[in-house]
Amino acid sequence: MNEDEAEAPYAARERFWRGEHVAFTPLEPDDAELLQHWRADPVAAQEIGIWPGPLHDLRERLVSYVEDRTRDDFVVLLPDDTPIGHIALTDEDFVDGTAEAYLLLAPEHRGKGHAADALVALTDLAFGELPLQRVEALTHTENAAALATLKGAGFTQEGVRRSSCLHRGRRHDNALLSLLRTEWEAQTRPRSWDHV
Numbered sequence: 001m002n003e004d005e006a007e008a009p010y011a012a013r014e015r016f017w018r019g020e021h022v023a024f025t026p027l028e029p030d031d032a033e034l035l036q037h038w039r040a041d042p043v044a045a046q047e048i049g050i051w052p053g054p055l056h057d058l059r060e061r062l063v064s065y066v067e068d069r070t071r072d073d074f075v076v077l078l079p080d081d082t083p084i085g086h087i088a089l090t091d092e093d094f095v096d097g098t099a100e101a102y103l104l105l106a107p108e109h110r111g112k113g114h115a116a117d118a119l120v121a122l123t124d125l126a127f128g129e130l131p132l133q134r135v136e137a138l139t140h141t142e143n144a145a146a147l148a149t150l151k152g153a154g155f156t157q158e159g160v161r162r163s164s165c166l167h168r169g170r171r172h173d174n175a176l177l178s179l180l181r182t183e184w185e186a187q188t189r190p191r192s193w194d195h196v
Contacts (some may be wrong), residue, residue: 010081016074019121022114024074029066030046032059035086041107073126076105084109087118089126089135097133099126099183106184111145119153119163124192127184134180140165141173144195154187155179 009030015023036055041118066075070092076085080129085105092099101122127134137155139146151157155177
């Protein structure tokens with residue numbers, strides 16, 4: 001798939017949610033090849049702890065995501081319809097009011113502020129439209145960029161899951177961060193619905 005083929009379908013897709021400079025469109029099973037490409041990046045594979053498997057397995061997983069009522073998955077788009085990442089709320093529990101945030105950006109779109117924009121928009125969705133009280137995030141303690149992005153979006157590091165990840169024969173620690181509804185409500189920034 002060349003870049004034009006990857007981007008063309010997104011021009012016709014509905015923008016479900018907006019950040020300041022990015023938008024979300026629902027993730028579809030046909031997005032499998034694009035996600036496979038992003039997940040093949042060695043940095044991403046290490047950080048998310050998932051090595052790319054067969055494309056048909058990923059496609060089947062995306063079909064199950066669409067039907068799974070405990071998660072909301074989106075493709076992150078730039079204003080010119082370029083798809084740049086996958087963002088999700090997973091393990092949604094509306095009884096306890098909890099979910100986990102997930103974000104994977106294409107390598108060429110990292111370090112440009114898109115992750116922060118998308119993450120802030122995701123928290124607006126979690127607390128402005130869904131009955132969530134707490135959103136968690138997990139990342140390697142060595143992932144300075146992710147930690148800075150999460151903290152910039154208002155997340156607080158609660159602790160460390162020691163030796164909770166294996167990569168290249170070495171154990172790694174993961175940082176556990178969270179954002180509570182009351183902390184989100186106290187933020188004075190514009191909300192996603194203000195970006196029309």
